[in-house]
Amino acid sequence: MSADLIQPFPSISPSTAVHLSQQAPQILQSSSSLSLPYPLSLLTSTETQETWMTYENLLISCLRTGDNEAARRCLDELLSRFGEKNERVMALQGMYEEAVAENDKELGAVMQSYEAVLKEDPTNMPIRKRRVALLRSMGKTNDATAALVELLDASPTDSEAWAELADLYFTQGLYSQAIYSLEEVLLIIPNAWNIHARLGEIAYISATSSESSDRGNTAKVLSDALRRFCRSIELCDNYLRGYYGLKITAKKLLDALPRGGKGAIATSDGDLPPPPVETVEKLHEIATSKLAEIVRRGSAGEKGWEGYDEAELIAARALLDKDEEKVER
Amino acid sequence: MGLLSNSLNLTGVIFLTHAVYSAYEHSLLTSSSSSSSSSGEITSLPLDITIETLLSLLVLCTGIVIGAPSLRPIQWAVWASSVEKEDHVSLEQRRALVEEKVRAGGTVGNPFAVLDQRNGFLDIRAKRREFADWVREGGAAK
Structure with a gap:
């Protein structure tokens, strides 16, 4: 059985999806051998935990590439193994129906089936999540947010749902709510370095988008972002995303901080004051040199430095080049 | 590394088996000889x-x-x-990583x-649209 279907890359590119779904015929063929009645089938079955993970991933990548027939066969295998009442399989079936629905009427029917299931059993979390996803997909962002908040009321330790809520708020431009949701994720998983970096990114975006507001507030949000990026670097050595964010944030913060007079920014009680200018300058220097090192050694493919995303390296190099140009002028 | 550790293990097992068998034979020899000489003294192994x-x-x-898998880093940042x-x-x-780590009960990435x-x-409809756009742009030709 293919290894890359057991645990595929987190973000599947279209070409990878094609590659994955092309394996469908042979995997489906290998499964449809003879099967004995129940007690005997226990002796002959060769299924492992990975078998069903493979089917699930295959189903999703077939749906992505539009291969509905193969997806249907994967789903049938899952249905015959786990039955129609299994929550996870129910959600996968719902996803299949969403994908093959051609118009809004059919999508509405899928939505009604979700609601019927939830009326019977409101604790069916996979279906509740599908319902939120479908609402979002249909453009009803407000309804999706309300449904998700309700879900989180019932299950406040679901980090995936908090992260989704943060993304929903972020797309609506509600940055402080998005930051709050991501902080909830960090309460559940305090060491997730990518969430720290994401928090820094959202704080940075919120600081740059609200140009009109007073400098003090901008500096405060930016220094929050700076701290988030620092934490993500602390948790993950040579983290390109963290250093990139640290560099642009430090640069922006140097503009926002008042020169000379220390403590000119009034802080409301309980907040940490923004870091002194010298510290920010030092952080900027460190980030620049580290980024240069990562770009140099990462694109040369040195041992221990491989495994950086090509696009990310190019973006980092562009940032460094832009910086150099300014110095020369 | 695999070859070296396997050959070392094989050599070790052969010599250990040989040593155990020799000790057994030696004990038989001494017990039979000691019964004829009727002395209860315990002779030590050669x-x-x-x-x-x-x-x-x-x-x-x-x-x-030597054959043990490489140790995982104990510092969070290095591991991350x-x-x-x-x-x-x-x-x-x-693929190689998944073969190696998932089979051993771990995760990759x-x-x-x-x-x-x-x-x-997962917003499957958006993903399908994205894929269709990619195909239209001639991505499948690659």
Whole structure:
């Protein structure tokens, strides 16, 4: 059985999806051998935990590439193994129906089936999540947010749902709510370095988008972002995303901080004051040199430095080049 | 590394078996000879069998230690850095990693990447549109 279907890359590119779904015929063929009645089938079955993970991933990548027939066969295998009442399989079936629905009427029917299931059993979390996803997909962002908040009321330790809520708020431009949701994720998983970096990114975006507001507030949000990026670097050595964010944030913060007079920014009680200018300058220097090192050694493919995303390296190099140009002028 | 550890283990097992068998034979020999001479004294093992036992054990231990999988980093940041990179390697490398680590009951790549990806909330219709656009732009020709 293919290894890359057991645990595929987190973000599947279209070409990878094609590659994955092309394996469908042979995997489906290998499964449809003879099967004995129940007690005997226990002796002959060769299924492992990975078998069903493979089917699930295959189903999703077939749906992505539009291969509905193969997806249907994967789903049938899952249905015959786990039955129609299994929550996870129910959600996968719902996803299949969403994908093959051609118009809004059919999508509405899928939505009604979700609601019927939830009326019977409101604790069916996979279906509740599908319902939120479908609402979002249909453009009803407000309804999706309300449904998700309700879900989180019932299950406040679901980090995936908090992260989704943060993304929903972020797309609506509600940055402080998005930051709050991501902080909830960090309460559940305090060491997730990518969430720290994401928090820094959202704080940075919120600081740059609200140009009109007073400098003090901008500096405060930016220094929050700076701290988030620092934490993500602390948790993950040579983290390109963290250093990139640290560099642009430090640069922006140097503009926002008042020169000379220390403590000119009034802080409301309980907040940490923004870091002194010298510290920010030092952080900027460190980030620049580290980024240069990562770009140099990462694109040369040195041992221990491989495994950086090509696009990310190019973006980092562009940032460094832009910086150099300014110095020369 | 695999070959070296396997050959060391094999050598160690052969010599250990030989030493044990020699000791057994020796004990038979002394017991039969001692019964004829009717003296209850316990004779010690010859020096060469003792040395063979110890050496074979040493070889066996070395082989097992060499054959052990590489240790995982104990510092969070170092470990995080190594798993972060596993998400951006080539397809072949990824396949090898999955073979090696998932079969051993582990996971590959950043375990927190699910928070960026959120499969439970996957918007399958958007993904299908994205894929169709990619095909239209001639991505399949690659």
